Amino acid sequence: xxxxxxxxxxxxxxxxxxxxxxxxxxxxxxxxxxxxxxxxxxxxxxxxxxxxxxxxxxxxxxxxxxxxxxxxxxxxxxxxxxxxxxxxx
Numbered sequence: 001x002x003x004x005x006x007x008x009x010x011x012x013x014x015x016x017x018x019x020x021x022x023x024x025x026x027x028x029x030x031x032x033x034x035x036x037x038x039x040x041x042x043x044x045x046x047x048x049x050x051x052x053x054x055x056x057x058x059x060x061x062x063x064x065x066x067x068x069x070x071x072x073x074x075x076x077x078x079x080x081x082x083x084x085x086x087x088x089x
Contacts, residue, residue: 008042011043015032015035015047016082023059024054028054032051033047045081046081049077049078050083053078056070
């Protein structure tokens with residue numbers, strides 16, 4: 001597998017992992033900004049979505065229930081990208 005494909009898979013896994021954590025930390029945010037500023041369009045999109053989630057609800061507890069009424073567009077983006085699956089409902 002080419003290096004770029006392998007890195008894209010690793011970055012995607014890393015981003016999904018941030019959604020599984022109980023808290024998206026400042027260190028995670030820094031890493032997400034680095035990934036967002038990268039070149040792969042899919043990784044940039046995923047990183048941007050998780051950054052937006054962290055801006056409104058960094059802690060996992062009841063995150064999806066919080067987003068549903070207050071940020072339905074963000075919840076829709078999570079569902080479209082599959083990032084909602086990485087979350088504990």
